[in-house]
Amino acid sequence: MKRLWTGIVVSMLFVAILMGSVPVGASEYLLGVGDVLRISVWGHSDLTTEVAVRPDGYITFPLVGDHWAVDKTPRQLTAELQEILTDFVVEPQVTIIVSQFRTLQVQVLGEVRSTGYYQLRAGSRLMDVLALAGGPNRTADLSRVTITRYVHDELGREETEVMQVALNQFVEAGSLADNPLISSGDLIFVPASGRATIFGDVRVPTSYDLGSGLDILDLLALAGGALDSADLERVVITSQTDGDPVEQVVNVQDFMAGRSKPVTIRPNDVVFVPKKQQVMVLGAVRSPGIYTLHSEAHLIDILARAGGVLPSGDASTVAITRRGDSEQEIMVVNAEPGLKGQPGGDNPRLVADDLIFVPDGYQNALVLGYVRAPGSYAVREHTRLLDLLAQAGGATERADEQFTLTRHGEVKTIDLGALERLGLQNEKVEPGDVIYVPEGKRQILVLGEVRSPGYHQFRPGDRILDAIGLAGGLTANALQEEVSLSRQTPEGTEISVIDFSELMDNRYLSENLPLQGGDVIIVPTADRGVIVLGEVQRPGYYQFRSGDGLLDAIMLAGGFTASADEENVSLTRQMETGPEIEVIDFSLLMEDRFLAQERTLKGGDIIMVPRSDRSVLVMGEVRSPGYYVFTKGQTYMDIIGRAGGFTANAEPTKVAVTRNTDDGVITETLNMDLRTGMQDNKPLVGGEIISVPPAYRMVLVFGNVVRSGAYNLPSDGRLLDILALAGGVQSVHGDERIVVTRQQAEGEQVWEFTYSDLLTDQSENNLPLAGGDVIYVPAAKNQILVLGMVARPGVYSLPPGGRVLDALAMAGGPLERAALESVGIYRDESLEGSEIVAMGKDKMLFTGDASENPLLRAGDIVYVPETRKPDWTKIFGFVGTISTFKNALLNIISW
Numbered sequence: 048m049k050r051l052w053t054g055i056v057v058s059m060l061f062v063a064i065l066m067g068s069v070p071v072g073a074s075e076y077l078l079g080v081g082d083v084l085r086i087s088v089w090g091h092s093d094l095t096t097e098v099a100v101r102p103d104g105y106i107t108f109p110l111v112g113d114h115w116a117v118d119k120t121p122r123q124l125t126a127e128l129q130e131i132l133t134d135f136v137v138e139p140q141v142t143i144i145v146s147q148f149r150t151l152q153v154q155v156l157g158e159v160r161s162t163g164y165y166q167l168r169a170g171s172r173l174m175d176v177l178a179l180a181g182g183p184n185r186t187a188d189l190s191r192v193t194i195t196r197y198v199h200d201e202l203g204r205e206e207t208e209v210m211q212v213a214l215n216q217f218v219e220a221g222s223l224a225d226n227p228l229i230s231s232g233d234l235i236f237v238p239a240s241g242r243a244t245i246f247g248d249v250r251v252p253t254s255y256d257l258g259s260g261l262d263i264l265d266l267l268a269l270a271g272g273a274l275d276s277a278d279l280e281r282v283v284i285t286s287q288t289d290g291d292p293v294e295q296v297v298n299v300q301d302f303m304a305g306r307s308k309p310v311t312i313r314p315n316d317v318v319f320v321p322k323k324q325q326v327m328v329l330g331a332v333r334s335p336g337i338y339t340l341h342s343e344a345h346l347i348d349i350l351a352r353a354g355g356v357l358p359s360g361d362a363s364t365v366a367i368t369r370r371g372d373s374e375q376e377i378m379v380v381n382a383e384p385g386l387k388g389q390p391g392g393d394n395p396r397l398v399a400d401d402l403i404f405v406p407d408g409y410q411n412a413l414v415l416g417y418v419r420a421p422g423s424y425a426v427r428e429h430t431r432l433l434d435l436l437a438q439a440g441g442a443t444e445r446a447d448e449q450f451t452l453t454r455h456g457e458v459k460t461i462d463l464g465a466l467e468r469l470g471l472q473n474e475k476v477e478p479g480d481v482i483y484v485p486e487g488k489r490q491i492l493v494l495g496e497v498r499s500p501g502y503h504q505f506r507p508g509d510r511i512l513d514a515i516g517l518a519g520g521l522t523a524n525a526l527q528e529e530v531s532l533s534r535q536t537p538e539g540t541e542i543s544v545i546d547f548s549e550l551m552d553n554r555y556l557s558e559n560l561p562l563q564g565g566d567v568i569i570v571p572t573a574d575r576g577v578i579v580l581g582e583v584q585r586p587g588y589y590q591f592r593s594g595d596g597l598l599d600a601i602m603l604a605g606g607f608t609a610s611a612d613e614e615n616v617s618l619t620r621q622m623e624t625g626p627e628i629e630v631i632d633f634s635l636l637m638e639d640r641f642l643a644q645e646r647t648l649k650g651g652d653i654i655m656v657p658r659s660d661r662s663v664l665v666m667g668e669v670r671s672p673g674y675y676v677f678t679k680g681q682t683y684m685d686i687i688g689r690a691g692g693f694t695a696n697a698e699p700t701k702v703a704v705t706r707n708t709d710d711g712v713i714t715e716t717l718n719m720d721l722r723t724g725m726q727d728n729k730p731l732v733g734g735e736i737i738s739v740p741p742a743y744r745m746v747l748v749f750g751n752v753v754r755s756g757a758y759n760l761p762s763d764g765r766l767l768d769i770l771a772l773a774g775g776v777q778s779v780h781g782d783e784r785i786v787v788t789r790q791q792a793e794g795e796q797v798w799e800f801t802y803s804d805l806l807t808d809q810s811e812n813n814l815p816l817a818g819g820d821v822i823y824v825p826a827a828k829n830q831i832l833v834l835g836m837v838a839r840p841g842v843y844s845l846p847p848g849g850r851v852l853d854a855l856a857m858a859g860g861p862l863e864r865a866a867l868e869s870v871g872i873y874r875d876e877s878l879e880g881s882e883i884v885a886m887g888k889d890k891m892l893f894t895g896d897a898s899e900n901p902l903l904r905a906g907d908i909v910y911v912p913e914t915r916k917p918d919w920t921k922i923f924g925f926v927g928t929i930s931t932f933k934n935a936l937l938n939i940i941s942w
Contacts, residue, residue, distance in 0.1 A: 075120040079169065080104060080231065081149030084116075084124075088132065089140035097146060102662075103734070110135045113712065121145060153229055155180040156578060156588060157237035158187035172226045173214060176235055186256040188240035189215040194227070195234040195580075195619075195655070207617060207655060209626050234580055236653075241314025242572055245270045246494055248277035248320045254495060254572065262309035264302055266318060276337075278323040279303070284310065285317040285542070292531075292542045317531075317569060324399035328353040329415065330423060331360025331405045340401075345394050347385045349403060355386070360405045362386050366453070366481050367395065368402040368415060374460070375485055377453040404481065412476050414439040416484035417446035430476045432466065436484075444504065447487040454480050488564025493518035495570035496525035510559045512550055514568055521547070526573035527593070532560065533567040548593060574650030579604035581656035582611035595648050597631060601656075607633075610676040612659035618646060619653040660733035665690040667739035668697035677731050684719060684728045686737065695762075698742035705736040743818035748773040750824035751783060766805065766814045769822060776802055776824055787814055788821040831903055833858040835911035836865035845907075850900045854909045866914040872901070873908035 078084075080100050086108060087095040098106045104117035111131050116124055121143045132139040151167045153176055160181025167175060173192070177183060194210045210227070217226040229235075239256070243266060246252035250271030261269075263282070273279055279299040286293050295310070302309040312318070324340040326349055333354025340349075346365065356362045362383040369376045384392030397403075404413050404423075411423040412435055419440025426435075432452070436442065442450075442463060452459045454477060463484070465471040487504070491514055494500050498519030505514060511532065521527055527547035534541045545558045547570075575593070577600050580586045584605025591600060597618065607613060613633035620627050631646070661679075663686050666672040670691025677686055683704065693699055702719040705712060717727035719739075746769050749755040753774025761768060766787065770776065776783050783802040788795060798814060802824075805812045831854055834840045838859025846853065851870060855861055903909070 075122065076145065076169075077118050077120060078116050078124065078145070079149050080117060082116075082145055083147035084121075085144045085146045086128070087142050088136060089142070091136060091139075094136075100149075149231070151229055151231040151233075153231070153233045153235060154580070154586070155235045155237075156580075157235075158184040158239050159237055160184060162587070167229065171229050173212060173229060173235065174217065174226050176229055177214075177237070183237055186239050187237045188257075189213070189218065189237070191238050193236045193238070194229075195236070195653070196230055197232050197657075205657065207619075207628065209619065209628075234655075236578065243312045243314065243316040243318065244494055244569060244571075245318040245320065246492065246567070247318075248274040248322050250274065252494065253500060257312060257314060262302075262311050263297065263299060263318065264309045266312050267299070267320075273299075273320055276322050276325065277320045279320070281321055283319040283321070284312075285319070286313060287315055294540070315571060326397050326399070326401040326403060328403045329405075329421065330403075330413070331357040331407050333357060340397060340399055344397050346380065346382055346397060346403065347394050349397060350382065350386065350405070356382075356405050359407050361407065362405060364406055364479070366404040366406070366413065367397075368404070368481070368483050369398065370400055370485070375451050375458070375483055377451065377458055377481060377483065379453075379456060402483070406479070410478035412478060412480040412482065414482045414484075416450065416482075417443045417486050418484050419443060426476050426478045426480070431473050432461070432476060432482070433470070433473050435476050435480075435482060439482075442484050445486050445490065447485045450482060450484040452480060452482055489562075490564055491562055491566040491568060493568045493570075495568075496522040496572055497570055498522060505562045509562045510554075511545065511562065511568065512547075512554050512559055514562055514566070515547070515570070518568075521570060524572050524575070524590075526571045526575075527551070529571055531569045531571070533569070534563060535565050575648075576650055577603075577648050577652045577654060579654045579656070582608040582658050583656050584608060591648050597646050597648065597654065600648055600652070600654055601633075607656060609678055610658050610661055612657045612661075615657055617655045617657070619655065620649060621651050661731070662733065663731060664736045665739075666737070668694045668741050669739050670694060677733075680730060682728045682730050683717070683735075683737060684721075686731060687719065687739070693739060696741045696744065698740045701740050703738040703740065705738070706732065707734055745818060746816055746820045746822065748822045748824075750822075751777045751826045752824050753777055760816055760818055760820075764816050766812070766816060766822065767809070769816060770824075773822075784825050786823040786825070787816075788823070789817060790819055829905040831906070832908045833911075834908065836862040836913050837911055838862065845903055845905055849903050851903060851909060852900050854903055854907075855911070858909075861911055864913045866912045869912050871908075871910040871912070872903070873910065874904065874906065 078100060080102055083097060083099045084106065085095075085097045094109050096108065098108065100106055100116050104115055105113040106116045107113050108128060111128060114124075114127065114131075119127075125141050125143045128143075129139050129141045132141065149169055151169060151171060152164060153167065154164050155176055156162050159177060160183075162180065165176060165179045167179070173194070183189060190213045192212045192214045194212060196208045196210065197205055198208045199205055212227060213222075213225050215225075216222040240261075241257050242254045243257055243261075244254045245266055249267065250273075252270065255266060255269045257266075263284070267273060282297050282299050284295045284297060286295070297310055298307075301307045325337050326340050326344075327337050328349060329335045332350065335353060338349055338352050346367070350356060350362075350365075363381045365380050365382050367378045367380060369378065378395070380393035380395060382392055382394065384390065385394045402415055404415060406413060407423055410426050412426045412430075413423050414435055415421050418436065419442075421439060424435055424438045446463065448462065448464050449460050450463050452461055452474070461472045466473055489505050490502055491505055492502050493514055497515060498521075500518060503514065503517040505517065509517075511530075515521060525547075530545045530547050532543045532545060534543070543560070545560075550556055550559050575591050576588055577591055578588050579600050583601060584607075586604060589600065589603040591603065597616075601607065616631045616633050618629045618631055620629070629646075661677050662674050663677060664674055665686055669687060670693075672690060675686050675689050677689075683702075687693070687702075699720040700718045702717050703714055704717055705714045717729075719727060744760040745757045746760050746764075747757050748769055752770065755773065758769055758772045766785075785800060785802055785805060787798040789797075798812075800812050829845050830842050831845050831849075832842050833854050837855060838861075840858060843854065843857040851872065855870075861867060
């Protein structure tokens with residue numbers, strides 16, 4: 048007993064655990080296209096069926112017909128079917144089991160490792176799809192993932208719905224709304240994050256992919272970091288806002304120190320990292336070099352940072368070379384009192400790019416600027432300008448064509464080219480002269496989509512087109528319609544946008560501006576990508592050329608497939624107000640050789656070629672039942688031919704065709720027999736269900752045959768063939784009747800003849816049979832009736848060759864009072880043809896000839912009458928009784 052109670056307690060605990068493991072509030076499974084359902088009705092096994100949810104969202108169930116199943120739970124569908132079946136079944140109990148769950152097929156394009164089609168389980172989400180595709184690339188923008196989904200409107204027409212999902216919110220914050228459920232047929236596109244350009248004082252100035260959420264520090268890291276000369280406190284970010292450039296100056300040093308949050312870089316931003324505001328100190332100082340110029344810095348501050356003036360230096364004649372708006376300015380100042388702590392002297396405020404030279408106290412001249420070895424050189428008696436420049440290594444490639452000679456506070460401009468080529472103005476050098484070779488202003492920076500980005504020297508008279516030629520020309524990815532030119536003017540930075548597609552056709556347009564030193568030309572990357580999806584030979588992402596149209600995009604994708612719906616091609620284009628969808632009818636191109644709705648492609652266009660409703664379901668008695676896609680103009684017989692044609696058991700005259708019309712679903716029974724039914728061979732419209740029923744080729748045979756039953760009618764089978772299958776007629780007298788019944792549309796048709804007629808006139812009576820025919824062979828009248836003075840009067844079967852004596856023997860033989868001389872035979876239910884036969888000449892044993900024992904026929908009545916002769920036995924018995932009575936009476940009287 049203790050064990051029993053222990054078992055009960057353990058069982059109760061197990062049940063409680065199972066009940067607790069059931070999820071609370073779990074969402075029920077929603078049915079979709081492709082789910083296979085097993086539906087049964089309790090007590091009605093004939094209604095049990097297994098059915099798949101069709102592509103149109105319906106299922107077909109006995110007594111119910113077509114019923115919508117998509118987006119319903121099995122519980123909801125069960126209740127609906129039960130309610131409908133109440134009209135046919137008393138208190139129906141319906142059970143629905145999902146015997147096979149559907150799979151989802153989606154297409155993934157864009158910035159993932161492996162684009163293509165993927166199969167998923169029902170209930171999968173967006174992140175599951177990206178995981179199958181290998182995950183997003185580094186350049187993927189997860190904040191703008193789009194899902195294109197096919198939906199049906201209220202009229203059942205198919206259209207597309209585009210959703211934009213910020214998947215990064217799910218990754219970073221777990222927002223489930225940004226990781227939606229996926230439906231079969233969804234198209235998932237992960238866009239690229241775009242590019243940004245950085246130039247100036249960085250190690251690798253060029254354009255970079257932004258990835259997902261890059262800021263200014265990330266972009267600097269991609270560019271290899273800033274150079275030592277970079278001024279990170281005045282970084283300029285130029286963004287495009289509503290088509291206009293907007294500049295923003297940021298302090299990257301604050302970002303690096305964590306004092307503020309770094310600025311996020313957006314696609315097509317241009318970042319310029321300027322040089323630091325620096326001054327150069329040369330000559331008789333302890334540490335000549337370049338020094339950063341802080342705000343409000345003066346000459347003596349910089350000289351102190353350079354280690355001070357050497358004892359041999361002349362601080363009373365310090366030369367400061369400053370670049371003005373149009374020419375160089377050289378100032379000679381006396382810094383000696385300030386360096387000695389005495390009043391007086393000069394201590395000017397310095398500006399960026401000042402060149403400070405502290406001369407030696409000896410007989411030297413100073414050569415500064417863009418020479419290979421700037422410095423102080425001794426002046427001899429015959430030293431001239433060319434000699435001094437030669438001692439400084441000569442001018443560099445970046446040197447200007449003119450330089451300045453400062454002597455005794457006066458500045459003279461000398462043409463370097465004329466000096467070097469012709470020796471003009473080759474003056475004699477004097478001690479204390481200062482020669483400054485400035486940087487040439489014929490240098491430009493070309494960035495972006497050119498073959499050789501970087502700095503380039505231009506010639507006088509060169510224009511913007513020449514600058515692109517110096518940079519090697521445009522690449523295939525160049526957005527030539529939006530080339531930008533940045534130029535420094537007294538009012539600030541001036542940015543112009545130039546359409547190079549027009550300039551290359553006509554270089555004499557006013558937009559082909561003359562170049563100026565310091566110009567920055569940026570050729571952006573063209574977003575000439577178009578996505579072609581759906582029913583094309585090679586769906587995917589394609590680069591197009593300027594001026595290409597929709598038809599060019601379709602050709603890039605290999606053209607339409609056989610199942611394409613050319614009349615409803617959709618073009619999705621991103622506009623300022625959001626995505627705009629336009630439907631293009633390409634069938635006009637096929638008919639008119641001209642597409643009136645042709646559109647010029649733009650970057651980011653999405654072309655969707657839907658699948659036409661040119662699918663037909665062929666089932667039943669065909670060799671290869673299934674779904675088939677037809678081409679325009681094909682007919683019912685064409686699609687049946689593609690399904691392998693009719694089987695041997697098909698009934699082509701009763702083909703059922705179900706299709707949708709404006710008035711609803713209709714079903715027609717058509718004659719598809721090639722010999723008689725070509726008038727029913729109609730063109731296909733799409734969505735039809737063609738059902739070829741099996742031919743009813745069974746023939747029923749019963750009656751007086753060896754094996755009654757249903758027999759399969761062979762091809763071209765006739766009456767004698769079926770009778771042979773049934774073993775033939777049981778008794779063959781020749782007069783057996785054969786009845787053939789056939790049900791036709793006009794009514795019932797009956798043929799009747801005898802077996803002998805069938806054999807003697809087969810051309811007329813050996814009928815070609817059809818399925819459903821009924822053959823009846825009535826039983827022959829092979830019985831006789833024996834009556835009268837026989838032991839067992841009754842009905843007996845007449846054996847072949849049976850005679851009168853055989854009949855009497857079967858009836859137990861004649862009685863004693865049988866009148867064998869008057870045996871009657873009645874035939875054909877009439878007394879007229881009857882005959883009386885004397886059997887054995889009134890003897891019990893037949894001794895007569897054959898004529899007195901004739902053959903009997905089926906249906907004969909044999910009657911044996913009673914004889915009219917006295918019954919002597921009875922008479923003698925009565926006399927004996929009287930005698931006995933008499934003797935007894937006499938005895939009484941005598942007593």
